[in-house]
Amino acid sequence: MRGHRRTSRRTRPVAVGALLGLLYLLTACGPTISVPPLTAEDLPRLHVAGNFPDEVYRIEPGDTLFIKYPYHPEMDQEATVEPDGKITATRVGSVKVAGLTVQELEALLKERTSDRLRDPEVVVTVRKFSEKPVYVGGEVGKPGTVLYRKGLTPLMAIIAAGGFLNTARVDSVILVRASGDGSYIARKLDLQQPVVEGAREPLYVAPHDIIFVPKTPIANANVWVNQHITQLFPFLRIPTPAPGF
Numbered sequence: 467m468r469g470h471r472r473t474s475r476r477t478r479p480v481a482v483g484a485l486l487g488l489l490y491l492l493t494a495c496g497p498t499i500s501v502p503p504l505t506a507e508d509l510p511r512l513h514v515a516g517n518f519p520d521e522v523y524r525i526e527p528g529d530t531l532f533i534k535y536p537y538h539p540e541m542d543q544e545a546t547v548e549p550d551g552k553i554t555a556t557r558v559g560s561v562k563v564a565g566l567t568v569q570e571l572e573a574l575l576k577e578r579t580s581d582r583l584r585d586p587e588v589v590v591t592v593r594k595f596s597e598k599p600v601y602v603g604g605e606v607g608k609p610g611t612v613l614y615r616k617g618l619t620p621l622m623a624i625i626a627a628g629g630f631l632n633t634a635r636v637d638s639v640i641l642v643r644a645s646g647d648g649s650y651i652a653r654k655l656d657l658q659q660p661v662v663e664g665a666r667e668p669l670y671v672a673p674h675d676i677i678f679v680p681k682t683p684i685a686n687a688n689v690w691v692n693q694h695i696t697q698l699f700p701f702l703r704i705p706t707p708a709p710g711f
Contacts, residue, residue, distance in 0.1 A: 522567055523567065523568070523592070523616070523672075524564075524566060524567055525547060525563050525564055525565065525566050525567070525568070525571065525592070526547065526551075526564055526565075526596055526598065526673070527547045527548060527549050527550070527551055527564055527596060528546070528547060528549075528595075528596025528597070529546070529547045529592050529595055529596050530544060530545070530546045530547075530592070530593045530594035531546075531553065531563070531571075531590055531591070531592060531593065532544050532590070532591050532593045533545065533555065533556075533575065533588065533589075533590050534588070534589045534590075534591075535579075535583070535587065535588055535589075536587050536589065537583075537585045537586075538583055538586070541556045541557060541579075541583075543555070543556050544593065547563055547564060547596075551563060551564025551565065552564075555575060555578075557579060557582060558575060558578045558579060561574065561575070568590045568591070568592065572588045572589065572590050575588045575590070576588045592616075595614065595615065595616070597613055597614075598613070598614040598673035598674065599611040599612070599613065599614065599673070599674065600612045600613070600614050600618065600623050600671050600673065600674070600675050600676075600677065601674075601675070601676045601677065602623055602624060602626075602627035602677045602679075603676070603677070603678050603679070604634070604677075604679035604680055604681070605630060605631040605633050605634035605635070605679045605680065605681050606624055606627045606628050606629065606630060606631060606634070606679050607627065607628020607629050607630075607631065608627050608628035609627065609628075610627065612626045612627055614672075614673045614674075617670060618670065619669065619670055619671060620639060620641055620655055620657065620669060620671055620677055621657055622671075623675075624639075624657075624677060630679065631679075633681045634679045634680075634681065635680050635681060636656075636657050636658040636679075637656045637657070637658045638654060638656070638680055639654070639655040639656075639657050639677065639678070639679050640652055640653070640654060640655070640677070640678040640679075640680065641653040641654075641669075641671075641676070641677055642675065642676040642677075642678070643672060643674075643675050643676075644674060653669075
């Protein structure tokens with residue numbers, strides 16, 4: 467829970483809505499719709515590292531926070547983030563917290579109380595997450611939304627969405643995530659090994675991620691997303707991931 471610039475609050479809903487519309491079409495048009503295969507000979511294969519770090523969580527409206535001052539317990543409080551992204555902090559007043567990481571909020575509150583407290587140590591935890599969707603589509607039992615929770619993996623999200631259909635390409639699952647500048651980054655995931663061997667997945671889902679399970683192989687995630695999504699919605703930009711992404 468401890469950590470990219472913030473995504474525009476206006477850009478994300480529009481872009482995600484457009485992506486969801488396309489995923490709905492791809493998943494609701496019946497068995498005749500399939501993802502055209504892309505082979506390693508035609509496209510460079512996207513490298514997927516074996517150990518992704520936990521995704522950084524950023525506070526959002528609706529989250530319930532517990533703010534603890536170890537040396538000043540009289541200032542401890544629980545606060546729910548308002549729709550405008552603010553909380554009213556003890557002896558600090560209104561503070562904009564939406565979009566901050568827990569560490570960033572701790573540093574901010576420590577700075578704001580340093581002139582009135584001796585040893586202003588601050589520990590912030592998210593006691594309750596607001597309801598945030600993860601979108602799952604393609605060859606799954608129940609395409610739709612799954613509620614985000616800390617520690618949710620792509621495989622767990624797919625299981626919550628009814629699991630893989632027999633037609634699913636478990637080795638070519640696509641994870642689409644908003645980047646900090648409002649564009650989208652795609653990752654190709656091979657979930658066949660975790661299913662067969664029970665290996666632990668190193669990648670965690672972030673709020674508002676889109677998971678798409680195709681029925682044909684995909685060689686390069688970003689090329690596939692560009693060909694099948696951004697050609698219909700040109701305002702989406704899919705950058706090439708850095709090595710190890």
